Amino acid sequence: MTATSTTPASAPEAVSPGRQAWRMFRQNHSALFGLAIIALIVLASVFGPYVYTVPPREMVWMPLTPPGESEYLLGTDYLGRDLLAGLINGGRVTLTVGLSAAVLTVLIGITVGALAGFFGGRVDDVLMRITEFFQVLPNLLFAMVVVMLFSPSLLNIAVAIGVVSWTSTARLTRAEFMRLREMEFVKAERSIGAGNARLIWRVILPNAAPPLIVVAALSIGTAILFEAGLSFLGLSDPNATSWGRMIGDNRPYILDSSWGVTFPGLCIFLTVLAISLVGDGLNDAFNPKLRQR
Template sequence: MSLPEAMLDADAGQKDFVAELKTASLWGDAWKRFRRNKLALIGMGFITLLILTAIFADFIAPYSITERDSGQFRAPPSSDHWFGTDIIGRDVFSRIIYGSRVSLRIGIFSTVIAMIIGILVGSFAGFVGGKTEGFIMRLIDMMLSIPYIILAIAVATVFGRSENSVILVLGLTGWLAVARIVRSTFLQLKKMEYVEAAHALGFGRFRIMYRHILPNALQPIIVFGTIAIGSTILAEAALSFLGVGPQDPTPAWGLMVSQGKGDLANAPHLTLFPGLAIALTVLAFIFIGDGLRDALDPKMKDR
């Protein structure tokens, strides 16, 4: 290798090292800002506990989801049944513990589907622009005008009322909002100088979109995705409440609230505890999303 080539390789290696240091510094600063947000840390702690609960539900729950205690129908909270029993004698605490698996599975998988589709469609629309972008956005507007409840009923009729049906419904409707966010971000970033330089160097369209622009568009995507998991869990609870989601004996929190609504006066624990689980989980994801928004915002660096 000649001396000029060696100098070029050394210079390229030095630039890569500096870029890695800058990236590490940016994420390090973001983590420091995130730790200063007490509510975000509380939310992260709760979600971590919820994930561990879902993983080790078999060891935490004192009863199975179908085990019945004869003679203990709609029983109030006690030492044997911490959250009481339901209308057929099943332990509410155990069903809420196992229900964390259902909510997290639906929330995460639906959000992943929505994010993948939304990023692909939104980035293409924002980068290409023109009539193609206009057509895609009008199509999205039309789909947003259709209530997801109607789509859920249609999908449930075809594929049955199950967790997979709910994941499919929420994933195929949730990407619309993601696409709008990604599209607006790409419209701003594609005018930056580094994108023009990539064009001048002859890089292909997809390389510019997903290797140069997308990494710089991750901040709003990460924030929205985090909050979307909580919103999806809430939407799943609504579908289960309406009888479109998972069916008994699946311990879906929304289904448990639906089953207990008729006994609200006589046995309020049937709706109180699963409703509280839904509220705390959604609130925790909102806290994390707000914390990530502040942590990843460069304007918050000196605050």
């Protein structure tokens, strides 16, 4: 930091909270590592299918070929499908479902939590009873029922995951809103004519953002695991291959081909680990107590 002088022009430069958080994040090596892994996986999923054009759902070689014994690097599964092609294409599906489920989770959670926390009283009572209802439902079972009732399309799976996992986001948002709504600056904003909508979305939400960003990031990981769980149980889009589905499909042959379940499992593990590392990094970056200025 530069030496402070009396002229205001040379005062420390204005640093937005976002930039400050990024400064903290940059110094966190494990978080950067996580970010790198995520970048790699996202790139492979988005551009991979154009580069590596082997069809993922067709028999291309002898079934159960171990890795490294053919031109198909990671070997083939019980139907002779290329495992690498499956992983690359499955990444797309897994990430899409995970991301959209997380977006849904966060949208529902923040909306419910914000309204409950901001208005309090009767609104809070009603919304919290609904939240508790969803909380006590056995998540996996409820999601399975939803997916089975409607068709197991990617959209339905994402919706099912979102619908069962928004409750903790809602509770966190509510707690933040209850804390922030009593702050002086909220009163001050009200006194110059800010309506409820403005207070909720423009005044309080940005102040509640740091913990919510962390939760949003982590919920992507949770959603990916959830999707894997559903697919493993056979509840997956029949027209799309996801990592979880690959594990489920190859499970009966685990004694003949360990690679069939290992590689998709490794992909899920790495992705969720990377997301957790980034989430932790965000958590530290937004923690004012760890911020050195």
